[in-house]
Structures are given as structure tokens and as C-alpha cells.
Amino acid sequence: DTGVSQNPRHKITKRGQNVTFRCDPISEHNRLYWYRQTLGQGPEFLTYFQNEAQLEKSRLLSDRFSAERPKGSFSTLEIQRTEQGDSAMYLCASSWDRMASYEQYFGPGTRLTVT
Amino acid sequence: RKEVEQDPGPFNVPEGATVAFNCTYSNSASQSFFWYRQDCRKEPKLLMSVYSSGNEDGRFTAQLNRASQYISLLIRDSKLSDSATYLCVVASPGYSSASKIIFGSGTRLSIRP
Numbered sequence: 001d002t003g004v005s006q007n008p009r010h011k012i013t014k015r016g017q018n019v020t021f022r023c024d025p026i027s028e029h030n031r032l033y034w035y036r037q038t039l040g041q042g043p044e045f046l047t048y049f050q051n052e053a054q055l056e057k058s059r060l061l062s063d064r065f066s067a068e069r070p071k072g073s074f075s076t077l078e079i080q081r082t083e084q085g086d087s088a089m090y091l092c093a094s095s096w097d098r099m100a101s102y103e104q105y106f107g108p109g110t111r112l113t114v115t
Numbered sequence: 116r117k118e119v120e121q122d123p124g125p126f127n128v129p130e131g132a133t134v135a136f137n138c139t140y141s142n143s144a145s146q147s148f149f150w151y152r153q154d155c156r157k158e159p160k161l162l163m164s165v166y167s168s169g170n171e172d173g174r175f176t177a178q179l180n181r182a183s184q185y186i187s188l189l190i191r192d193s194k195l196s197d198s199a200t201y202l203c204v205v206a207s208p209g210y211s212s213a214s215k216i217i218f219g220s221g222t223r224l225s226i227r228p
């Protein structure tokens with residue numbers, strides 16, 4: 001399967017713990033996005049990478065959130081000191097910038113539950 | 116006002132019916148427009164891009180009205196398998212020339228036999 005993959009698919013953690021999610025984009029895609037989605041809402045943009053450079057961060061991304069894409073391939077999203085309000089589906093998407101296309105391909109998401 | 120707004124529905128229509136959704140956007144500099152489909156507890160999947168001249172893909176037709184800042188999706192001869200949430204997506208110029216991609220909250224469609 002050459003689609004976007006995310007691990008883990010589900011994560012249950014206690015409030016105050018740190019969690020890290022991984023996203024492996026489609027191999028030839030140089031753009032990678034992180035989104036958060038809660039029930040009944042569309043995905044909310046968190047951050048965006050072009051290759052290894054983090055070019056944009058949403059104001060939703062508090063200082064407890066950090067994302068990296070060290071070699072321009074896979075990316076990690078870490079949430080420190082989790083809060084119950086962090087419970088959501090975290091989606092990763094990738095695309096390529098040839099022909100200025102912004103069509104994105106999503107991974108299956110990581111569902112985070114903070115107890 | 117939200118940057119991208121959709122009627123949340125739900126739209127409940129019989130199989131074979133034609134159904135249309137609209138989506139409005141507030142940023143007149145928006146460049147690219149898409150419709151995504153999301154099944155329950157699944158990831159969004161690209162349904163179609165929306166081009167200025169309008170475009171059609173089988174039973175699906177997408178249109179863009181830049182003057183009124185809305186896009187539309189028309190589904191003809193609806194099937195039970197069309198039941199899903201349809202997300203409107205708008206890409207606008209963002210910081211450092213990256214594109215700012217905004218999703219609407221989605222319109223729920225339920226097709227009944």
C-alpha cells in the first residue's frame with residue numbers, strides 16, 4: 001500500500017502524559033500537513049511542511065504541540081502534558097507542489113483519547 | 116464569520132434523487148477549491164477539484180462562482196453509497212507563499228432506499 005500511513009491508529013493516555021504520533025506520507029510528496037478533527041467538524045489545520053521546513057503553524061498549535069519532519073520524509077507530532085480537550089482525531093495529509101496542486105491525500109488518522 | 120461555511124444538513128433524500136450542496140467562502144483571494152467525501156470514522160478522500168469553468172465527473176458536477184464566492188456540488192441519480200459527509204475545501208494564499216487550506220464543517224447526506 002503506497003498511501004499515507006499513520007501510527008498508532010488509536011491512543012489512550014492519561015491527562016498530563018506526553019504522546020507522539022507518526023505520519024509517513026506518499027513517497028514522492030514533498031508537502032505534509034497535520035490536522036485535528038473533532039466530531040461534527042471538518043479537519044482544522046495545525047501545521048504544514050514543505051520538505052523538512054515547517055512553513056506554517058496554526059494558532060491552534062499551542063506550545064504543548066510540536067511537529068518535526070527531520071529528513072523531509074516522515075513526520076512526528078508530539079503533544080506534551082495532554083489535556084482532555086486534546087481528545088480528537090489527528091489526521092496527516094500529503095501532496096506535491098508540481099503544477100501547484102493542493103490536492104491532498106489523507107492517512108487513516110490517529111484517534112487520541114485523553115482520560 | 117467562518118472562512119468556509121456549509122449547510123450541515125443532514126440532507127435525507129430518496130435513492131435516485133438529485134441533490135445539491137453549496138459552500139461559501141470569505142477570502143476573495145482564494146485560489147483552489149475542492150470537494151472531499153468523508154465516510155463515518157474514516158479519513159477524508161478527494162472527490163473532485165472545482166475548476167472555474169465547472170467540471171463533471173460521472174454523476175457529480177462541481178461549479179465555482181467567484182463573484183458570489185461560492186462553490187456547489189450536484190449529485191444526480193443518487194445511490195445508497197453516496198451517503199457520507201461532503202467537505203468543502205478552499206485554498207488561499209498563506210504565509211510564506213504556502214497555501215492556507217480551510218475545510219468546511221461538512222454537509223451530511225443520507226440516501227434512503
